[in-house]
Amino acid sequence: MSYPQVMIRDETMREGMQIESVDITVEQKVDLINQLSRTGLKHLVIGYFASPKFTPQMKDVDEIMRRFTPVPGVNYSAGAPNARGRERRAAFVPPLSPVSGRDTRPDLNVRLSDTFQRRNTQSTQADQLARWPKIVERAKASGATEAGISIGCAWGCNFEGPYSDHERMSMLRRAHALWDEAGIPVTAIGFSDPVSWGMPHVVRRNVELVLSEWPELRNFYFHIHNARGTAMAQIYAILEALDDRHELQVDTACGGIGGCPYCGNGRATGMAPTEDLVVMLEEMGIDTGVDIKALVAFVWKLEAVLGRQLMGQVSKAGWLPRNADELYDPNLPFVETFDQAKHFMLGKEVTEGGIYPWRENIPAPVHPYGGATGPAV
Numbered sequence: 001m002s003y004p005q006v007m008i009r010d011e012t013m014r015e016g017m018q019i020e021s022v023d024i025t026v027e028q029k030v031d032l033i034n035q036l037s038r039t040g041l042k043h044l045v046i047g048y049f050a051s052p053k054f055t056p057q058m059k060d061v062d063e064i065m066r067r068f069t070p071v072p073g074v075n076y077s078a079g080a081p082n083a084r085g086r087e088r089r090a091a092f093v094p095p096l097s098p099v100s101g102r103d104t105r106p107d108l109n110v111r112l113s114d115t116f117q118r119r120n121t122q123s124t125q126a127d128q129l130a131r132w133p134k135i136v137e138r139a140k141a142s143g144a145t146e147a148g149i150s151i152g153c154a155w156g157c158n159f160e161g162p163y164s165d166h167e168r169m170s171m172l173r174r175a176h177a178l179w180d181e182a183g184i185p186v187t188a189i190g191f192s193d194p195v196s197w198g199m200p201h202v203v204r205r206n207v208e209l210v211l212s213e214w215p216e217l218r219n220f221y222f223h224i225h226n227a228r229g230t231a232m233a234q235i236y237a238i239l240e241a242l243d244d245r246h247e248l249q250v251d252t253a254c255g256g257i258g259g260c261p262y263c264g265n266g267r268a269t270g271m272a273p274t275e276d277l278v279v280m281l282e283e284m285g286i287d288t289g290v291d292i293k294a295l296v297a298f299v300w301k302l303e304a305v306l307g308r309q310l311m312g313q314v315s316k317a318g319w320l321p322r323n324a325d326e327l328y329d330p331n332l333p334f335v336e337t338f339d340q341a342k343h344f345m346l347g348k349e350v351t352e353g354g355i356y357p358w359r360e361n362i363p364a365p366v367h368p369y370g371g372a373t374g375p376a377v
Helices: 012-020 026-036 061-067 082-092 113-120 124-144 163-183 201-213 231-241 274-283 294-308
Strands: 007-008 043-048 075-079 107-111 147-152 186-193 220-225 246-253
Touching: 007 274, 007 294, 012 026, 012 043, 012 082, 026 061, 043 061, 107 113, 107 124, 107 163, 107 186, 113 124, 124 163, 147 163, 147 220, 163 186, 163 201, 186 201, 186 246, 220 231, 231 246, 231 274, 246 274, 274 294
Parallel strands: 007 043, 007 246, 043 075, 107 147, 147 186, 186 220, 220 246
Antiparallel strands: none
Protein backbone atom coordinates (compact mmCIF):
# COMPACT_ATOMS: atom_id res chain seq x y z
CA MET A 1 0.00 0.00 0.00
CA SER A 2 1.39 3.41 -0.95
CA TYR A 3 0.33 6.51 0.92
CA PRO A 4 0.52 10.22 0.12
CA GLN A 5 3.10 12.55 1.55
CA VAL A 6 1.46 13.97 4.69
CA MET A 7 1.90 17.42 6.17
CA ILE A 8 0.42 17.99 9.62
CA ARG A 9 -0.57 21.61 10.16
CA ASP A 10 -1.03 22.02 13.89
CA GLU A 11 -3.76 24.50 14.84
CA THR A 12 -3.46 24.35 18.64
CA MET A 13 -2.56 27.99 19.09
CA ARG A 14 -5.10 29.33 16.59
CA GLU A 15 -8.12 27.06 16.18
CA GLY A 16 -7.63 25.76 19.71
CA MET A 17 -7.02 29.01 21.52
CA GLN A 18 -9.79 30.91 19.74
CA ILE A 19 -12.38 28.91 21.69
CA GLU A 20 -10.58 28.84 25.05
CA SER A 21 -10.68 31.28 27.97
CA VAL A 22 -9.76 34.91 27.39
CA ASP A 23 -7.90 34.74 30.71
CA ILE A 24 -4.99 32.69 29.34
CA THR A 25 -2.06 35.10 29.57
CA VAL A 26 0.38 36.22 26.92
CA GLU A 27 3.17 34.61 28.95
CA GLN A 28 1.38 31.26 28.95
CA LYS A 29 0.70 31.39 25.22
CA VAL A 30 4.28 32.33 24.39
CA ASP A 31 5.55 29.50 26.59
CA LEU A 32 3.22 27.05 24.84
CA ILE A 33 4.32 28.16 21.38
CA ASN A 34 7.99 27.86 22.33
CA GLN A 35 7.53 24.34 23.71
CA LEU A 36 5.38 23.22 20.78
CA SER A 37 8.08 24.51 18.42
CA ARG A 38 10.50 21.96 19.87
CA THR A 39 8.37 18.85 19.24
CA GLY A 40 9.42 18.29 15.64
CA LEU A 41 6.19 19.59 14.11
CA LYS A 42 7.06 21.61 11.03
CA HIS A 43 3.91 23.67 10.42
CA LEU A 44 2.34 25.64 13.26
CA VAL A 45 -0.56 28.09 13.02
CA ILE A 46 0.00 30.31 16.04
CA GLY A 47 -2.54 33.11 15.90
CA TYR A 48 -5.42 34.88 14.22
CA PHE A 49 -5.37 38.58 13.35
CA ALA A 50 -9.07 39.21 13.91
CA SER A 51 -11.03 41.91 15.69
CA PRO A 52 -11.18 41.25 19.45
CA LYS A 53 -14.88 42.09 19.21
CA PHE A 54 -15.46 38.80 17.39
CA THR A 55 -12.48 36.75 18.63
CA PRO A 56 -11.58 38.16 22.06
CA GLN A 57 -9.14 35.32 22.71
CA MET A 58 -6.85 36.78 20.02
CA LYS A 59 -6.73 40.31 21.42
CA ASP A 60 -3.03 39.98 22.31
CA VAL A 61 -1.89 38.28 19.10
CA ASP A 62 0.46 41.16 18.11
CA GLU A 63 2.29 40.97 21.43
CA ILE A 64 2.55 37.19 21.19
CA MET A 65 4.11 37.50 17.73
CA ARG A 66 6.72 39.90 19.13
CA ARG A 67 7.63 37.67 22.04
CA PHE A 68 7.75 34.04 20.88
CA THR A 69 11.08 32.48 19.88
CA PRO A 70 11.07 31.03 16.35
CA VAL A 71 12.82 27.71 15.82
CA PRO A 72 14.70 27.27 12.52
CA GLY A 73 12.98 24.82 10.21
CA VAL A 74 9.48 25.44 11.60
CA ASN A 75 6.96 27.15 9.32
CA TYR A 76 4.88 29.60 11.35
CA SER A 77 1.67 31.10 10.03
CA ALA A 78 -1.34 33.01 11.28
CA GLY A 79 -4.83 33.54 9.96
CA ALA A 80 -6.29 36.87 8.86
CA PRO A 81 -9.98 37.18 7.92
CA ASN A 82 -9.76 40.54 6.14
CA ALA A 83 -7.50 43.24 4.69
CA ARG A 84 -6.91 44.86 8.09
CA GLY A 85 -5.86 41.52 9.56
CA ARG A 86 -3.51 40.84 6.66
CA GLU A 87 -1.95 44.27 7.15
CA ARG A 88 -1.31 43.54 10.83
CA ARG A 89 0.09 40.11 9.98
CA ALA A 90 2.49 41.58 7.42
CA ALA A 91 4.33 43.39 10.22
CA PHE A 92 5.49 39.98 11.50
CA VAL A 93 6.68 38.49 8.19
CA PRO A 94 9.15 36.95 8.90
CA PRO A 95 9.08 34.90 11.10
CA LEU A 96 5.50 34.35 9.94
CA SER A 97 4.79 33.09 6.48
CA PRO A 98 3.15 35.79 4.34
CA VAL A 99 0.14 33.54 3.77
CA SER A 100 -2.16 31.73 6.17
CA GLY A 101 -0.17 28.51 5.94
CA ARG A 102 -2.62 26.54 3.82
CA ASP A 103 -1.23 27.13 0.40
CA THR A 104 0.45 29.68 -1.83
CA ARG A 105 -1.81 28.88 -4.80
CA PRO A 106 -4.72 31.20 -5.63
CA ASP A 107 -7.89 29.45 -4.49
CA LEU A 108 -11.59 29.74 -5.23
CA ASN A 109 -13.33 28.93 -1.96
CA VAL A 110 -16.97 28.98 -0.91
CA ARG A 111 -18.98 27.62 2.01
CA LEU A 112 -21.96 25.51 1.04
CA SER A 113 -23.78 26.89 4.08
CA ASP A 114 -24.95 30.45 3.59
CA THR A 115 -26.13 30.44 7.21
CA PHE A 116 -22.72 29.54 8.58
CA GLN A 117 -21.06 32.08 6.31
CA ARG A 118 -23.35 34.80 7.67
CA ARG A 119 -22.74 33.77 11.27
CA ASN A 120 -18.98 33.41 10.86
CA THR A 121 -18.08 36.42 8.73
CA GLN A 122 -21.20 38.58 8.47
CA SER A 123 -21.16 38.09 4.72
CA THR A 124 -23.04 35.74 2.40
CA GLN A 125 -22.31 32.85 0.11
CA ALA A 126 -23.18 35.19 -2.77
CA ASP A 127 -20.49 37.58 -1.53
CA GLN A 128 -17.93 34.79 -1.68
CA LEU A 129 -18.94 33.82 -5.22
CA ALA A 130 -18.86 37.45 -6.33
CA ARG A 131 -15.18 37.63 -5.38
CA TRP A 132 -14.19 34.73 -7.61
CA PRO A 133 -13.71 36.68 -10.89
CA LYS A 134 -11.38 39.17 -9.20
CA ILE A 135 -9.34 36.33 -7.66
CA VAL A 136 -8.94 34.82 -11.12
CA GLU A 137 -8.01 38.20 -12.63
CA ARG A 138 -5.30 38.74 -10.00
CA ALA A 139 -3.98 35.23 -10.54
CA LYS A 140 -3.70 35.79 -14.30
CA ALA A 141 -2.01 39.15 -13.77
CA SER A 142 0.54 37.63 -11.40
CA GLY A 143 1.37 34.81 -13.81
CA ALA A 144 0.02 32.00 -11.64
CA THR A 145 0.75 28.58 -13.08
CA GLU A 146 -1.56 26.53 -10.87
CA ALA A 147 -4.64 27.06 -8.72
CA GLY A 148 -6.95 25.46 -6.19
CA ILE A 149 -10.65 24.95 -5.55
CA SER A 150 -12.23 24.36 -2.15
CA ILE A 151 -15.52 24.17 -0.31
CA GLY A 152 -16.39 24.75 3.34
CA CYS A 153 -19.15 23.15 5.41
CA ALA A 154 -18.59 20.48 2.79
CA TRP A 155 -20.84 17.73 4.14
CA GLY A 156 -23.56 19.52 6.02
CA CYS A 157 -24.53 22.23 8.45
CA ASN A 158 -26.08 22.22 11.90
CA PHE A 159 -28.42 25.00 10.72
CA GLU A 160 -29.26 23.74 7.22
CA GLY A 161 -28.81 19.96 7.27
CA PRO A 162 -26.85 17.69 4.89
CA TYR A 163 -25.53 18.45 1.41
CA SER A 164 -25.45 15.96 -1.42
CA ASP A 165 -22.61 14.75 -3.62
CA HIS A 166 -24.34 16.63 -6.45
CA GLU A 167 -24.23 19.91 -4.52
CA ARG A 168 -20.55 19.43 -3.65
CA MET A 169 -19.47 18.50 -7.15
CA SER A 170 -21.57 21.23 -8.78
CA MET A 171 -19.87 23.93 -6.74
CA LEU A 172 -16.41 22.46 -7.34
CA ARG A 173 -17.10 22.22 -11.09
CA ARG A 174 -18.20 25.87 -11.10
CA ALA A 175 -14.88 26.90 -9.55
CA HIS A 176 -12.86 24.59 -11.79
CA ALA A 177 -14.53 26.03 -14.90
CA LEU A 178 -13.36 29.56 -14.05
CA TRP A 179 -9.76 28.40 -13.81
CA ASP A 180 -10.17 26.45 -17.06
CA GLU A 181 -11.39 29.60 -18.80
CA ALA A 182 -8.35 31.46 -17.44
CA GLY A 183 -6.00 28.74 -18.66
CA ILE A 184 -4.64 28.06 -15.17
CA PRO A 185 -4.40 24.36 -14.24
CA VAL A 186 -6.16 23.23 -11.06
CA THR A 187 -3.78 21.08 -9.03
CA ALA A 188 -5.20 21.43 -5.50
CA ILE A 189 -8.51 20.84 -3.76
CA GLY A 190 -9.66 21.52 -0.20
CA PHE A 191 -12.52 20.51 2.06
CA SER A 192 -13.30 22.07 5.42
CA ASP A 193 -15.86 20.86 7.92
CA PRO A 194 -16.21 23.30 10.85
CA VAL A 195 -19.57 21.81 11.78
CA SER A 196 -18.44 18.16 11.99
CA TRP A 197 -20.73 16.55 9.43
CA GLY A 198 -18.10 14.43 7.67
CA MET A 199 -18.31 10.66 7.84
CA PRO A 200 -15.48 8.37 6.67
CA HIS A 201 -17.39 6.54 3.93
CA VAL A 202 -18.72 9.79 2.45
CA VAL A 203 -15.36 11.56 2.62
CA ARG A 204 -13.61 8.67 0.87
CA ARG A 205 -16.32 8.54 -1.79
CA ASN A 206 -15.86 12.26 -2.43
CA VAL A 207 -12.09 11.93 -2.76
CA GLU A 208 -12.63 9.16 -5.29
CA LEU A 209 -15.23 11.26 -7.13
CA VAL A 210 -12.93 14.24 -7.58
CA LEU A 211 -10.04 12.01 -8.64
CA SER A 212 -12.21 10.27 -11.22
CA GLU A 213 -13.18 13.65 -12.68
CA TRP A 214 -9.84 15.42 -12.24
CA PRO A 215 -7.07 12.79 -12.04
CA GLU A 216 -4.45 15.52 -12.35
CA LEU A 217 -5.17 16.74 -8.79
CA ARG A 218 -2.10 16.30 -6.61
CA ASN A 219 -2.63 18.42 -3.50
CA PHE A 220 -5.40 17.75 -0.99
CA TYR A 221 -6.27 19.84 2.05
CA PHE A 222 -8.66 18.88 4.86
CA HIS A 223 -9.77 20.92 7.87
CA ILE A 224 -11.82 18.40 9.86
CA HIS A 225 -13.63 18.91 13.14
CA ASN A 226 -14.54 16.16 15.54
CA ALA A 227 -17.85 16.89 17.29
CA ARG A 228 -19.18 13.49 16.18
CA GLY A 229 -15.95 11.60 16.92
CA THR A 230 -15.07 10.68 13.34
CA ALA A 231 -12.10 12.95 12.55
CA MET A 232 -9.41 10.27 12.84
CA ALA A 233 -11.50 7.77 10.87
CA GLN A 234 -11.97 10.37 8.13
CA ILE A 235 -8.22 10.98 7.89
CA TYR A 236 -7.61 7.24 7.60
CA ALA A 237 -10.24 7.01 4.86
CA ILE A 238 -8.52 9.84 2.98
CA LEU A 239 -5.13 8.14 3.30
CA GLU A 240 -6.62 4.95 1.85
CA ALA A 241 -8.13 6.84 -1.10
CA LEU A 242 -4.86 8.61 -2.06
CA ASP A 243 -1.43 7.25 -2.98
CA ASP A 244 2.17 8.33 -3.36
CA ARG A 245 1.33 10.62 -6.29
CA HIS A 246 -0.48 12.93 -3.87
CA GLU A 247 0.26 15.35 -1.06
CA LEU A 248 -2.14 15.59 1.87
CA GLN A 249 -2.25 18.54 4.25
CA VAL A 250 -4.42 18.00 7.31
CA ASP A 251 -5.19 20.32 10.21
CA THR A 252 -5.04 19.00 13.78
CA ALA A 253 -4.74 20.33 17.33
CA CYS A 254 -2.94 18.95 20.35
CA GLY A 255 -5.27 17.26 22.79
CA GLY A 256 -8.04 17.52 20.22
CA ILE A 257 -8.94 21.06 21.27
CA GLY A 258 -10.52 23.51 18.87
CA GLY A 259 -13.88 24.82 17.93
CA CYS A 260 -15.89 27.66 16.56
CA PRO A 261 -18.29 29.88 18.51
CA TYR A 262 -20.50 30.11 15.42
CA CYS A 263 -21.13 26.40 14.71
CA GLY A 264 -23.28 25.63 17.74
CA ASN A 265 -20.96 23.10 19.42
CA GLY A 266 -18.33 25.33 21.05
CA ARG A 267 -15.40 23.51 22.62
CA ALA A 268 -17.20 20.20 22.03
CA THR A 269 -16.32 20.60 18.35
CA GLY A 270 -12.65 19.66 18.73
CA MET A 271 -10.22 18.42 16.07
CA ALA A 272 -8.20 15.28 15.46
CA PRO A 273 -5.59 15.20 18.27
CA THR A 274 -2.16 15.87 16.79
CA GLU A 275 -0.49 13.31 19.03
CA ASP A 276 -2.98 10.58 18.11
CA LEU A 277 -2.49 11.21 14.40
CA VAL A 278 1.30 11.17 14.76
CA VAL A 279 1.20 7.69 16.32
CA MET A 280 -1.22 6.38 13.68
CA LEU A 281 0.90 7.72 10.82
CA GLU A 282 4.13 6.34 12.25
CA GLU A 283 2.51 2.91 12.68
CA MET A 284 1.43 3.08 9.03
CA GLY A 285 5.04 3.72 8.02
CA ILE A 286 4.52 7.44 7.30
CA ASP A 287 7.36 9.40 8.86
CA THR A 288 6.33 12.56 10.71
CA GLY A 289 9.65 13.68 12.19
CA VAL A 290 7.86 14.32 15.49
CA ASP A 291 9.29 13.53 18.93
CA ILE A 292 6.23 11.86 20.46
CA LYS A 293 7.57 12.16 24.00
CA ALA A 294 8.03 15.91 23.59
CA LEU A 295 4.56 16.17 22.08
CA VAL A 296 2.92 14.30 24.96
CA ALA A 297 4.80 16.51 27.44
CA PHE A 298 3.38 19.52 25.60
CA VAL A 299 -0.17 18.17 25.87
CA TRP A 300 0.29 17.71 29.62
CA LYS A 301 1.40 21.35 29.91
CA LEU A 302 -1.56 22.43 27.80
CA GLU A 303 -3.91 20.58 30.14
CA ALA A 304 -2.35 22.37 33.10
CA VAL A 305 -2.88 25.76 31.42
CA LEU A 306 -6.48 25.00 30.42
CA GLY A 307 -7.29 23.36 33.75
CA ARG A 308 -8.96 20.28 32.33
CA GLN A 309 -8.27 16.91 30.75
CA LEU A 310 -8.20 17.02 26.97
CA MET A 311 -9.73 14.66 24.44
CA GLY A 312 -6.72 12.92 22.89
CA GLN A 313 -5.81 9.34 23.79
CA VAL A 314 -2.05 9.01 23.27
CA SER A 315 -1.38 11.59 25.97
CA LYS A 316 -3.29 9.35 28.39
CA ALA A 317 -2.24 5.83 27.38
CA GLY A 318 1.00 6.42 25.51
CA TRP A 319 2.28 5.20 22.16
CA LEU A 320 2.76 1.51 21.32
CA PRO A 321 5.69 0.23 23.43
CA ARG A 322 7.67 -1.33 20.62
CA ASN A 323 11.17 -1.04 22.09
CA ALA A 324 12.43 -3.35 24.81
CA ASP A 325 12.96 -0.50 27.26
CA GLU A 326 9.38 0.69 26.74
CA LEU A 327 7.55 -2.59 27.35
CA TYR A 328 5.40 -2.51 30.47
CA ASP A 329 6.59 -4.35 33.57
CA PRO A 330 4.59 -7.62 33.75
CA ASN A 331 4.29 -7.02 37.50
CA LEU A 332 2.66 -3.62 37.39
CA PRO A 333 -0.10 -3.37 39.97
CA PHE A 334 -3.62 -2.70 38.75
CA VAL A 335 -3.64 0.50 36.68
CA GLU A 336 -6.99 2.20 37.07
CA THR A 337 -6.65 5.99 37.01
CA PHE A 338 -5.46 8.41 34.35
CA ASP A 339 -2.60 9.46 36.62
CA GLN A 340 -1.47 5.85 37.08
CA ALA A 341 -1.64 5.30 33.32
CA LYS A 342 1.07 7.92 32.87
CA HIS A 343 3.63 5.32 33.98
CA PHE A 344 4.46 4.95 30.27
CA MET A 345 6.47 8.17 30.59
CA LEU A 346 6.72 8.88 34.33
CA GLY A 347 7.76 5.39 35.44
CA LYS A 348 6.32 2.69 37.65
CA GLU A 349 6.47 4.96 40.69
CA VAL A 350 3.13 6.59 39.77
CA THR A 351 1.41 3.20 40.21
CA GLU A 352 2.58 2.71 43.79
CA GLY A 353 -0.27 1.86 46.10
CA GLY A 354 -2.21 0.09 43.38
CA ILE A 355 -3.82 -3.31 43.96
CA TYR A 356 -1.38 -6.19 43.60
CA PRO A 357 -3.36 -9.50 43.62
CA TRP A 358 -0.81 -11.91 42.12
CA ARG A 359 0.54 -14.59 44.46
CA GLU A 360 3.92 -14.62 42.72
CA ASN A 361 5.79 -12.51 40.21
CA ILE A 362 4.85 -12.93 36.57
CA PRO A 363 7.98 -13.79 34.55
CA ALA A 364 9.00 -11.58 31.68
CA PRO A 365 8.14 -12.96 28.23
CA VAL A 366 10.73 -15.39 26.91
CA HIS A 367 10.69 -13.84 23.46
CA PRO A 368 9.66 -10.20 23.90
CA TYR A 369 8.89 -8.39 20.67
CA GLY A 370 10.26 -5.18 22.09
CA GLY A 371 13.34 -5.21 19.89
CA ALA A 372 11.19 -4.49 16.88
CA THR A 373 11.01 -0.95 15.60
CA GLY A 374 8.91 0.74 12.97
CA PRO A 375 5.44 -0.24 11.83
CA ALA A 376 3.97 -3.63 12.65
CA VAL A 377 3.95 -6.27 9.92
